Amino acid sequence: MKPVALIHLGIFSRLVCLLLFGLAQGAGAVGTDRFLERLSSETRDGRLVVSVHFIQRVQYISHSPADYGERLEIRLRGVGLAQRVGAVLGEGLKQLTPSQQLPQIREVRASGDLDTDPGVSIRFDRPRRFEVRAGNNDRTIEIVLEQGSGPESAAAAEPLSEAPAVPPGTTLQERELAELFRQARLAYNAGRYQRVNAIYDKIIASGIEPYVREATVALGVTRAERGQDAQARAQFERYLEDYPEGPEARRVQRLLDELLAGEETRDEEGRPQGEPEQPWQVFGSFDQFYLLNHGKLDDQGSETFRSSLLSTANVNWQGRTGDVDVSGRFLGSYDYSFLSDQDSQSWFSYMYLDLAGVDGRNQARLGRQRLSASGVLGYFDGLHYQFRIDDRRAVRYVVGSPVRSTRDGFVEQDHLFNGLAVDFNGVDDRWFLSLYGIYQSFDGETDRRALGLEGRYSGDQVTAYSLLDYDTYFDQVNLFYLFGNWRIRDGTVASLTLDHRRSPGLAVSNAVYGLGADDFDDLQDRFSHDELVNLAEDRSLIYRSAYASLTQQLDNSWQLQLDGGLSSLHDDSEIPGNDSLDSDDWYLSGQLVGNDLLKTGDMFSAGLRYTDAERMDITGVLLRGRVPVNERLRLTPQLRLEYRDRDDGGTQRRILPSMYSTYRLTKRASLELDIGLEFSHFNDAGGGDQDDRFLYLSAGYRYDF
Numbered sequence: 001m002k003p004v005a006l007i008h009l010g011i012f013s014r015l016v017c018l019l020l021f022g023l024a025q026g027a028g029a030v031g032t033d034r035f036l037e038r039l040s041s042e043t044r045d046g047r048l049v050v051s052v053h054f055i056q057r058v059q060y061i062s063h064s065p066a067d068y069g070e071r072l073e074i075r076l077r078g079v080g081l082a083q084r085v086g087a088v089l090g091e092g093l094k095q096l097t098p099s100q101q102l103p104q105i106r107e108v109r110a111s112g113d114l115d116t117d118p119g120v121s122i123r124f125d126r127p128r129r130f131e132v133r134a135g136n137n138d139r140t141i142e143i144v145l146e147q148g149s150g151p152e153s154a155a156a157a158e159p160l161s162e163a164p165a166v167p168p169g170t171t172l173q174e175r176e177l178a179e180l181f182r183q184a185r186l187a188y189n190a191g192r193y194q195r196v197n198a199i200y201d202k203i204i205a206s207g208i209e210p211y212v213r214e215a216t217v218a219l220g221v222t223r224a225e226r227g228q229d230a231q232a233r234a235q236f237e238r239y240l241e242d243y244p245e246g247p248e249a250r251r252v253q254r255l256l257d258e259l260l261a262g263e264e265t266r267d268e269e270g271r272p273q274g275e276p277e278q279p280w281q282v283f284g285s286f287d288q289f290y291l292l293n294h295g296k297l298d299d300q301g302s303e304t305f306r307s308s309l310l311s312t313a314n315v316n317w318q319g320r321t322g323d324v325d326v327s328g329r330f331l332g333s334y335d336y337s338f339l340s341d342q343d344s345q346s347w348f349s350y351m352y353l354d355l356a357g358v359d360g361r362n363q364a365r366l367g368r369q370r371l372s373a374s375g376v377l378g379y380f381d382g383l384h385y386q387f388r389i390d391d392r393r394a395v396r397y398v399v400g401s402p403v404r405s406t407r408d409g410f411v412e413q414d415h416l417f418n419g420l421a422v423d424f425n426g427v428d429d430r431w432f433l434s435l436y437g438i439y440q441s442f443d444g445e446t447d448r449r450a451l452g453l454e455g456r457y458s459g460d461q462v463t464a465y466s467l468l469d470y471d472t473y474f475d476q477v478n479l480f481y482l483f484g485n486w487r488i489r490d491g492t493v494a495s496l497t498l499d500h501r502r503s504p505g506l507a508v509s510n511a512v513y514g515l516g517a518d519d520f521d522d523l524q525d526r527f528s529h530d531e532l533v534n535l536a537e538d539r540s541l542i543y544r545s546a547y548a549s550l551t552q553q554l555d556n557s558w559q560l561q562l563d564g565g566l567s568s569l570h571d572d573s574e575i576p577g578n579d580s581l582d583s584d585d586w587y588l589s590g591q592l593v594g595n596d597l598l599k600t601g602d603m604f605s606a607g608l609r610y611t612d613a614e615r616m617d618i619t620g621v622l623l624r625g626r627v628p629v630n631e632r633l634r635l636t637p638q639l640r641l642e643y644r645d646r647d648d649g650g651t652q653r654r655i656l657p658s659m660y661s662t663y664r665l666t667k668r669a670s671l672e673l674d675i676g677l678e679f680s681h682f683n684d685a686g687g688g689d690q691d692d693r694f695l696y697l698s699a700g701y702r703y704d705f
Helices: 002-024 172-191 192-204 211-225 231-241 249-264 508-515 529-538
Strands: 036-043 047-052 058-064 070-079 107-114 117-134 141-147 279-295 303-322 323-339 344-358 364-373 376-388 393-402 415-425 430-443 444-458 462-471 478-489 492-505 541-553 558-570 584-595 603-612 614-629 633-646 651-664 670-684 690-704
Touching: 002 231, 036 107, 058 117, 058 478, 058 541, 058 558, 070 558, 070 584, 107 478, 117 478, 172 192, 172 211, 192 211, 211 231, 211 249, 364 633, 376 415, 393 430, 393 541, 508 529
Parallel strands: none
Antiparallel strands: 036 047, 047 141, 058 070, 070 117, 107 117, 117 141, 279 303, 279 690, 303 323, 323 344, 344 364, 364 376, 376 393, 393 415, 415 430, 430 444, 444 462, 462 478, 478 492, 492 541, 541 558, 558 584, 584 603, 603 614, 614 633, 633 651, 651 670, 670 690
């Protein structure tokens, strides 16, 4: 019997889903690249840390350029068992829209091939100095902006600007202006604010761009932080008048709005009347894409495997009422099929409401959500509550039902879990430790019962994350994961990932579903509970993997990336035929990446990969480029060549050219086209051959609001 709260949650989810799915008819993204979840940010040691969350487990491999630029490319690797494209289609996004409170990030976009070489491309509001590292779990990557602080107010929104990049061949005066930016930062850190203002005034008086533009913003923010609101407002208004389309126009407008709002809340004596209400914001994205998968097999007619219109709505809202911050999110999709033999499908991945006290002690999230901690490693419908005891300790409680498929629009009645976690943070925020326990029932019986330990360390040179989940009901390790990232020296970074897990995760209900039943009652005449426990354990395979990577910056433009690893999937049961699922694979890969070779913002790479898989050996070559034609049009051509030597004596050659292009219509609207071809030639051991052709197409629009 499920709790009354969850019954009400199910009714609430259905009602909101009906209201919002009309909007969900008009958004979507490109098929295999939809694996971004959301963005979040926080301040650590005076630096802005932006976290990119993914819908699947990933391992950071490398990034380029090394630590400075306007665009950042991060190369990843999917962790764990390979996922079918259809399993993740629609659950994530291809591009994330930062909120107005995160002006440092212009765009976060998925890149590469989700199945073989996933990645993420990030565009900042201007050239910035950054650091990239693994996040606080295996679905997160962190970007640390060295100058950044909190995004909430003028005093916390990057008090100083860096000098624009100085390319070779610049004049002596431009190099002197760049040096003045460094002197301004030193003066600021020393508390010599009058000298800071004088330096920026000198840069502005030079009349040389883009130094004047950067100094105008820096001077305005510095004055705002010192309480000189009138002078700060004058600087911001000057920037917006002189640079209405400037790279920091959105941030400057927000800072100006904050100053004006603060002035309106002061009484005649100039004293604040209280903190102004946080304005309500609604932001997100809305897009539609036509998806086509068409092929022609040798000596057969053409066949269309997919022809559909994929629509997705990503709606976020946030604001404040009294002493409570209120926010929420809805992410839903509808895939309308034009083929008579395929059904249209709809689903929603997120639909939750967040409530948080302004003092930061109490936080609660209610609805469909995802949690990568506390033993809840996936989507669920329920409540996640956190009480922060102090700056270093917190207690979290979670209750709900796991979601087996995001196509389910209701709370599952059979599953229910409760979990409790205690978090500890180090004094300097460098380390984090969490202890948790979770109990899950199925049809009134124990389904899983586990204890876990989660840890994270973020140092200047080493970053590490680890998770151990031990199921006390099965008396076995359900999951162990360890990731380490080591900055050996400037320009040299190494990483290591170790992974041991049961797949699927240990749970008695796996046996019930594996036997085609819905609950224990359907099997009570055939199996005892102990027999079902043994069957569940037998149906859970053991996956192990170890991966390592090394990134070496060769010079300002070129970077060498090396990585490799091995993985195995084995069945330790005595069920006949299960050993057919066993596999042992390993691979080695190398890639040379060049940035800003022909013009600012371009990228070219060439890679070679060898894979020794269970049933074939694969040798592949990957050539990729990113070409900014102009401010509106960007092209990303790619060519993949593969040779497969099968264990049965057959061979296969594959050629896969593709082109992804995006054209920005306005600041909020863009057109996207992704088209790819596959030419495949197969020779079997008997001398026969086969030629196949495939076409992949994704075309549509995206609107950010």
